[in-house]
Amino acid sequence: MLQIGDGIHCFSVVFVVVLLGTRSAVCSTVVTASLYVFLLMFRYPQVPSGRVRQVLRPSKAVQSGGVSLVAHRGGGHDAPENTLAAIREAGENGATGVELDLEFSADGVPLLMHDETVDRTTNGSGLLSKLRFSELSELDASAKHRLREKFRGERIPTLQEAVEECIKLQLTIYFDVKGHPDESASALKEMYDKHPVLYNTSIVCSFEPKVIYKMRQVDPEVVTALTHRPWSLSRLGDGTPRFSSLWKHHWMQALDVLLDWAHHHLLWNLCGVSAFLVQKNFISPDYVQYWAERGVEVVGWTINTAVEKQYYQELLKISYITDSLREDCEPHY
Incomplete structure (x- = not known):
């Protein structure tokens, strides 16, 4: 209560x-x-802490001091992002889990893709919402990757294929849902029904509270997290303003302040989340303690240098998401 x-x-x-x-x-x-x-009346209670710990700090994390090492998009620096190859590479490189992006084809097939278009990562072009899965399955998901020669011909996987691969490799899954609350909740619920092990080995995350609230409505037993980056409405991931119009920029900044307040004082409680995924520049020991007092774990992103990883493992002692398990690299926005 x-x-x-x-x-x-x-x-x-x-x-x-x-x-x-x-x-x-x-x-x-x-x-x-x-x-x-x-x-x-309408809030959802948090999932029991014992099961949350199984998800966020699984037994595999003992080797890294109890901290989970999560490969961002499967580890987009080490292999083509959001592919089965990336999942396998993450497992081989010692990841505890993988963060995967859920999207849909024009004919409603749930699949892995970060962007709304296929242009950035494949040899194709166009909106996902305009391409059927039969067309998407013909694309080379490694075409724009730095190691494309090694992974040539890698395909865009379905959600089902990705889940089965992660289960086989005993990797925790961070499902990153960009939108489509109803479709995403339905697709994920189907995965949880087919693979009950996911209740102890996965977490559903999103920048959009309505996505998480819908997921809790569909299945309140699923572990969930809100993802947050302060100033996300007014600035891009690298800090540059989203809008050239000064009035629009300031208006979005005002909305950013409101959103930040709502995340920290209202929305997390309404959704009953178990974790808060936060951009690394805004995490401190005090911030981790703030959420710990509320029974919420903090997970940082995107932690891409050896110095940062040491800080997270030894001082903050919290899990983190990284683009590479092998070497230092620039963040993938």
């Missing part, structure tokens, strides 16, 4: 903001009380 103290800061801020806007103590009280009742 939601305890009043859990969200005292959240409710206090809501009360003050509404009070300043309406100048009515009664209105502020009603709005704040309504928010509390809403959370009480």
Whole structure:
């Protein structure tokens, strides 16, 4: 059950903001009380901590000091991202798990792909939403990779193929869902029904709270996480502004502040997440402690240098996502 103290800061801020806007103590009280009742009625409880630990700190992680090493997109520096080859390379290179991106073809086949188009990673061109899987299966997913000669002919895998490969290699799966809440929840639920072992070996993650909330609606036993990068609405992954228009940039910055507050004080509670996947520049010992007090584990991304990895393993003692298990590299945005 939601305890009043859990969200005292959240409710206090809501009360003050509404009070300043309406100048009515009664209105502020009603709005704040309504928010509390809403959370009480519609929030999902966190998955039991024992099972969360199985997922986020599996027995394989003992070799790395109890910290999970998760290959980003399967390890996009070491092999073509989001392919079976990447999953196999990650297993061979000592990864505890893999982060994989879920998308859909025009005919509704769940598959692995990070972008909305195939242009960046394959020898094809066009929107995923316009290409049938029969067309996608003909593309070379290694065409733009630095090691394309080694992995020539690697195909775009289906979700089913990727899941079976991970289970075979005993790798934890971080399902990164970009959108399509209903379709994604349905496709993942089918995987969990076919492979119950996933309840102890996978986690569903997304930047979009509605995706996670839908997943908890479909199956409240699934371990979930919110993914967050402060200033993600106004800036790209490398820090450059998304918009050239000054007014639009400042407007999105204001929304970024609101989103950041909501993630840390409201949305995580509503969705009942077990982990928070956060961009590395914003993680500190105090930040890890903040979430630990709420029963939420922090996972950092994208940790790509030996110095960073040592910091995460020895000082922060939290799991991290990396583009390479072999060498230092630039982050893949």
